[in-house]
Amino acid sequence: MPEYNPNVTTHIITDAPEGTTLRALGVKRLKDIPEHIPTLKWSWVVSGINHKNSLSKEEFDARLDGDILFLHAAFHERMDAGRKPQPIAAPSFRKKGKERAAEQNRGDGPSHGVASTSAATQDVPALFSESEGDVPAHSSRPFGALISPPTSPRRSPVHGQSSKENNHDPLAEFYPQAHKQRQQEDEWSSLGDLDADASEDVGTDSDAGDPEPHPPAPRQKRGWTCDKKEVQAKGDCPNQDIIDKLTQLMELHKAKMGDDDHWRAFSYSKSIRALRNYPRRIKTYEEARGIRGVGEKTAKKIEEILQTGDLQRIKYEKTKDVEVTRLFQGIYGVGQSIAFKWYSAGCRTLDDLRAGKGGVKLSPVQEIGLQYYDDLNDRMPRAEAKAIFELIKPIALSIDPKLYIEIMGSYRRGKADCGDIDILITRPVDDGNTHRGVLPCLLQKLHAADIITEDLALPEDPDDLEAIYRGLCHVPDVKGSKRRRIDFLSVPWTARGAALLYYTGDDIFNRAIRMKANVLGYSLNQKGLFGNIVRDPRDRRIKMNAGVLVASETEEEIFKILGVPWQEPHERVRG
Ligand code: DCT
Ligand code: MG
Numbered sequence: 001m002p003e004y005n006p007n008v009t010t011h012i013i014t015d016a017p018e019g020t021t022l023r024a025l026g027v028k029r030l031k032d033i034p035e036h037i038p039t040l041k042w043s044w045v046v047s048g049i050n051h052k053n054s055l056s057k058e059e060f061d062a063r064l065d066g067d068i069l070f071l072h073a074a075f076h077e078r079m080d081a082g083r084k085p086q087p088i089a090a091p092s093f094r095k096k097g098k099e100r101a102a103e104q105n106r107g108d109g110p111s112h113g114v115a116s117t118s119a120a121t122q123d124v125p126a127l128f129s130e131s132e133g134d135v136p137a138h139s140s141r142p143f144g145a146l147i148s149p150p151t152s153p154r155r156s157p158v159h160g161q162s163s164k165e166n167n168h169d170p171l172a173e174f175y176p177q178a179h180k181q182r183q184q185e186d187e188w189s190s191l192g193d194l195d196a197d198a199s200e201d202v203g204t205d206s207d208a209g210d211p212e213p214h215p216p217a218p219r220q221k222r223g224w225t226c227d228k229k230e231v232q233a234k235g236d237c238p239n240q241d242i243i244d245k246l247t248q249l250m251e252l253h254k255a256k257m258g259d260d261d262h263w264r265a266f267s268y269s270k271s272i273r274a275l276r277n278y279p280r281r282i283k284t285y286e287e288a289r290g291i292r293g294v295g296e297k298t299a300k301k302i303e304e305i306l307q308t309g310d311l312q313r314i315k316y317e318k319t320k321d322v323e324v325t326r327l328f329q330g331i332y333g334v335g336q337s338i339a340f341k342w343y344s345a346g347c348r349t350l351d352d353l354r355a356g357k358g359g360v361k362l363s364p365v366q367e368i369g370l371q372y373y374d375d376l377n378d379r380m381p382r383a384e385a386k387a388i389f390e391l392i393k394p395i396a397l398s399i400d401p402k403l404y405i406e407i408m409g410s411y412r413r414g415k416a417d418c419g420d421i422d423i424l425i426t427r428p429v430d431d432g433n434t435h436r437g438v439l440p441c442l443l444q445k446l447h448a449a450d451i452i453t454e455d456l457a458l459p460e461d462p463d464d465l466e467a468i469y470r471g472l473c474h475v476p477d478v479k480g481s482k483r484r485r486i487d488f489l490s491v492p493w494t495a496r497g498a499a500l501l502y503y504t505g506d507d508i509f510n511r512a513i514r515m516k517a518n519v520l521g522y523s524l525n526q527k528g529l530f531g532n533i534v535r536d537p538r539d540r541r542i543k544m545n546a547g548v549l550v551a552s553e554t555e556e557e558i559f560k561i562l563g564v565p566w567q568e569p570h571e572r573v574r575g
Contacts, residue, residue: 011082012039014074015263021074030077038082042262044072226512226564226574238281242302245311246272249301252317255326255336271298282306324348330377332369332456332485368454372472375482379417386411387475388421388451388484395445396425399438403427404496408489408503414570420485421473422503426496437463439490443471450476453483465492495527497554502526508574516562528552529561 001009004025014021018030027033073079237243250268253261274293275282282288283306288299305311321343327350328339345358353360353370362370369376389407396405406412409422425442427435440462446452452473459467469488475481491499502510503526517524523533530547551557559566 006034006037009037011044012037012074013042013045014039015042018075030075033078033081035081039074039078040072040082041074226509226516226567226572237276239275239278241309242282242305243272243275245305245314246275246298246301248314249311249317252314252322255322255329256317267295268298271295320348328353331366331373332376333363333365334369338366365456368456368472372483376472376485378482379419380482380484382411382416382418384475384484385418385421388473388486389423391449391451391475392423392442392446395449395451396438396442399441399445400427400433400435402431402433403435403438404493406500408500409505412504412569413506413573420487422487423489424496424499424503425488425490426493426499429493434465434493435490436465439467439469439488442488443469446473450474452486456485459490464490466490466495491526493553495552497556497558498524498528498552499526501555501558504569504572506573506575509572512574513562513564516564520562522550522562523547524558524562529558 004012004027012021012025012033014024016024021039022028022030025033030039033039073081246268250265250272253265253268271294274291278291282291282302285299285303288294288302289296294302301311301313321340324343324347325336325339328334328342328347329336331350331353342353342358342360345360347353347357347360350370350373352358353362385407389411393405396403404424404426406424407421408424409420410418411421425435425439427433427438439459443452443455443462452471454472455469456472457468457470459469461467462469467488467490469490471486472483473486474483489499489503501513514524517529521531521533523530528549529551531550533547551561556566
């Protein structure tokens with residue numbers, strides 16, 4: 001949430017000391033926080049990530065609802081907070097009160113429920129998740145259920161118009177929230193494979209844990225990232241050298257699992273964001289200190305960079321564990337905690353892993369990742385992606401000439417190099433047929449043609465119209481051709497526009513357009529734009545198909561309804 005609002009907030013997540021937390025919330029004492037809102041440590045969130053798959057539904061619900069909250073209480077004084085029912089009349093469902101609170105807030109702005117002073121989940125639409133909206137493949141969203149967009153579409157004054165046609169952008173006030181979401185997701189992604197017990201109580205004043213030096217500034221009227229075609233080029237920032245050094249330091253902390261590394265990385269990301277928006281070259285410590293989001297310790301580091309052009313702390317933090325775990329995280333399917341596990345088992349090199357040193361055992365997918373380590377850490381030239389796609393397309397059309405097969409991702413955005421090949425498969429249904437069964441047949445033919453070489457993830461039900469396949473491919477009959485990542489995405493014909501939009505990206509553009517959709521009362525995901533969003537009363541998750549489908553067939557109609565000016569794929573570059 002951009003601001004703490006006790007009428008809407010369901011949980012407060014903080015790993016910061018009491019003073020910092022109170023400042024972030026804008027309250028004087030812990031007592032000022034209502035008893036129905038628990039104040040929890042990050043470990044509560046992580047406990048859900050770690051155990052989601054192994055817990056029974058009851059156990060998992062208990063983690064969400066009260067019973068074990070005290071274990072993760074951020075402050076002793078608030079141990080029991082949240083374990084008593086809310087003081088809002090809620091005759092039929094325990095959770096109804098929160099829903100009602102969200103409804104009450106609906107007229108004022110976005111109704112997200114988790115307030116966080118460090119890092120918490122944000123509203124990330126599910127990515128081809130189960131019908132109840134599970135953890136998306138591209139991002140981590142363990143407790144997305146706690147966060148709800150409004151349940152009915154609120155028409156904006158600019159509904160259906162481009163913001164260019166209407167000079168006033170009524171959504172500009174939510175722009176800072178878009179930045180926060182990205183920042184918090186970045187924090188999540190640093191957890192990598194998500195089995196890490198990465199969170200610790202870092203209740204001490206950390207090196208970089210700067211409290212906000214000033215009260216929140218008035219909201220800036222800037223508009224939505226997705227609405228603007230021009231984006232400030234990286235090189236245009238007058239403080240880029242400072243940002244680069246602080247980014248290095250942030251990445252080093254992200255790669256560590258020390259008590260307060262997570263918090264430090266978060267703090268640096270906040271300062272970096274503030275510096276990106278600062279229009280002038282910083283000249284002094286005082287000037288740096290005066291920027292909202294830059295605290296005392298970061299300002300001192302900025303001063304050091306200004307005076308020496310360097311930051312000693314980077315050398316200090318560049319330790320063996322960081323180096324090794326980074327190396328291990330380059331293996332497909334390996335995140336931070338697995339990398340640390342292997343490091344702790346005594347492995348220091350890829351050869352150590354190959355030899356199974358310290359009893360380390362890799363999964364079949366990690367084995368493939370290790371075998372093609374260099375290939376998979378390399379981006380392919382655009383021409384290679386094109387060549388592979390041009391081999392695949394005729395094979396697909398030989399199965400069914402009416403098939404629609406399109407390459408998406410960075411290739412469709414016109415990028416000169418691609419990390420992988422993202423392919424959409426669907427088929428018009430006007431003749432009464434569908435593409436059911438095409439994907440398994442195509443995969444089998446691509447294996448036979450030596451284009452697909454290894455499978456990484458097969459669809460649960462390959463005959464489903466909606467399925468994802470992940471694997472490796474290469475250009476056959478070319479000596480030394482590298483292994484490349486390839487994804488196939490099969491979707492129903494009616495969902496092709498939403499799928500194209502999502503898988504074309506880029507991710508920043510996607511995030512911005514989804515947030516804009518949420519604020520307008522819709523939910524946008526790779527299946528479509530939905531209105532009248534309803535949540536499952538049992539677990540508060542948004543039912544994927546529970547809303548009313550408003551648009552999904554073409555990208556154009558989705559843009560139009562959301563009031564986003566049409567942009568060609570190559571114009572959707574925001575990252
Ligand atoms: N996507 C997203 N959010 C993410 C990751 C991906 O919305 N966190 C969307 C946008 C791009 C699309 O999915 C395909 O994902 P990738 O293949 O990972 O990204 P890409 O833009 O194609 O970049 P790359 O060249 O690295 O593959
Ligand atoms: Mg891609």
